[in-house]
Amino acid sequence: MKVLGQVKKSVILGIISVIMRVGRCKLCGRRMIVHLRYANLSLCEDHFINFFENRVLRTIKRYKLLKDNEKVAVAVSGGKDSIVLLHVLNKLAKDMNFSLSVLHIDLGISGYSNRCRELVEKYVNEYNLELNLMNMNSEDLSIDEIASIKKLNRKLCSICGVIKRYWLNRMAYEIGADKLATGHTLDDADQILIQCLISGDMRQLYKLYPIVYSATHPKLVTRIRPLFESPEEDILLYAKIEGLEFIERPCPYASGALSLDIKKLLNEIESRHPNTKLSIYRNFVKKIRYLLDVYSEGEIGTCKICGFPSSVGECSYCRLKRRVLEYRKR
Ligand SMILES: [Zn+2]
Ligand SMILES: [Zn+2]
CATH class of the missing domain: 3.40.50.620 (HUPs)
Structure with a gap:
């Protein structure tokens, strides 16, 4: 009976300590704000x-x-x-x-x-x-x-x-x-x-x-x-x-x-x-x-219009600008 009592006591203590740790920061024991599952880490x-x-x-x-x-x-x-x-x-x-x-x-x-x-x-x-x-x-x-x-x-x-x-x-x-x-x-x-x-x-x-x-x-x-x-x-x-x-x-x-x-x-x-x-x-x-x-x-080339980097003669931005102008004229 005595042994059983001790086992019960340690189980209860174990449960209490788990409850105390749940919801606590792993580093300082204060109330946690997040549990990062990818790192299995609770933090305040x-x-x-x-x-x-x-x-x-x-x-x-x-x-x-x-x-x-x-x-x-x-x-x-x-x-x-x-x-x-x-x-x-x-x-x-x-x-x-x-x-x-x-x-x-x-x-x-x-x-x-x-x-x-x-x-x-x-x-x-x-x-x-x-x-x-x-x-x-x-x-x-x-x-x-x-x-x-x-x-x-x-x-x-x-x-x-x-x-x-x-x-x-x-x-x-x-x-x-x-x-x-x-x-x-x-x-x-x-x-x-x-x-x-x-x-x-x-x-x-x-x-x-x-x-x-x-x-x-x-x-x-x-x-x-x-x-x-x-x-x-x-x-x-x-x-x-x-x-x-x-x-x-x-x-x-x-x-x-x-x-x-x-x-x-x-x-x-x-x-x-x-x-x-x-x-x-x-x-x-x-x-x-x-x-x-x-x-x-x-190396990369230079846009012939604006002088900034481009792999072709006219960079994507200058090309976009030209096309928008063309559509606007129509
Ligand atoms: Zn903390
Ligand atoms: Zn350009």
């Missing part, structure tokens, strides 16, 4: 913030994204990913000895772009940062305008991509930045990886790396993606805990894009098989990417 607010920022720092160090004393142009759309990227880099800048300059493109989407711009301006003013604005209305090339042209509106997302890639590189170059940082996430990395397999675009797949030197051209700024190992659900939680304001509505033109379906599918797999998203990307980098070395670009 403070330890989650540390965990998140340290992961970005590790990505920066592992892939040698930054050097001492560099000027980093940060592309900020006003969405959660780029606002979080800016916030983390802003925290790291002093210790790591780099300076920041913010780039924002007003795409001219009515009822949307104004709000994005306001949110970026608010952050920049609060932290006294430098802001470089490009307004697509002043180029007569707003997304609303392009959407109104029947022949172009089906490819709107890729056209928007052309505009952003072109102006972000050009603005970064014109302010003398050493690096151009974008808020691409782990979810973006996996999604692009799958889309490259679907389309067979191996050149694009080769570039799926946290730092892209790619082709050499005097007017091409090296791109970095410090959030490439951070999943979007963590980015959202980080933004909420840090009280960051960002645009919560999706772009009004983005519905039905293949990229969104791929991300949804990846999250379904992740929910049943934790750590899938990071494994896909890490294994690609470790075991597949070097096999694609043949797809690395050596």
Whole structure:
């Protein structure tokens, strides 16, 4: 009877200690805010913030994204990913000895772009940062305008991509930045990886790396993606805990894009098989990417119209601009 009593007592104590630990931060025992299934780790607010920022720092160090004393142009759309990227880099800048300059493109989407711009301006003013604005209305090339042209509106997302890639590189170059940082996430990395397999675009797949030197051209700024190992659900939680304001509505033109379906599918797999998203990307980098070395670009040509990098005589942006003008004349 005595032995049985002791067994019962130890079982009860065991259950109590499990109950006490459930809902507690693994590192400090305070109330947990999140359980990260991919790492089997429960964390409180403070330890989650540390965990998140340290992961970005590790990505920066592992892939040698930054050097001492560099000027980093940060592309900020006003969405959660780029606002979080800016916030983390802003925290790291002093210790790591780099300076920041913010780039924002007003795409001219009515009822949307104004709000994005306001949110970026608010952050920049609060932290006294430098802001470089490009307004697509002043180029007569707003997304609303392009959407109104029947022949172009089906490819709107890729056209928007052309505009952003072109102006972000050009603005970064014109302010003398050493690096151009974008808020691409782990979810973006996996999604692009799958889309490259679907389309067979191996050149694009080769570039799926946290730092892209790619082709050499005097007017091409090296791109970095410090959030490439951070999943979007963590980015959202980080933004909420840090009280960051960002645009919560999706772009009004983005519905039905293949990229969104791929991300949804990846999250379904992740929910049943934790750590899938990071494994896909890490294994690609470790075991597949070097096999694609043949797809690395050596040098790239120059656009005869604007003087910026282009693989053909006229860059995609100048071509777009010319075509929009032609449609407008009709
Ligand atoms: Zn804690
Ligand atoms: Zn051009």
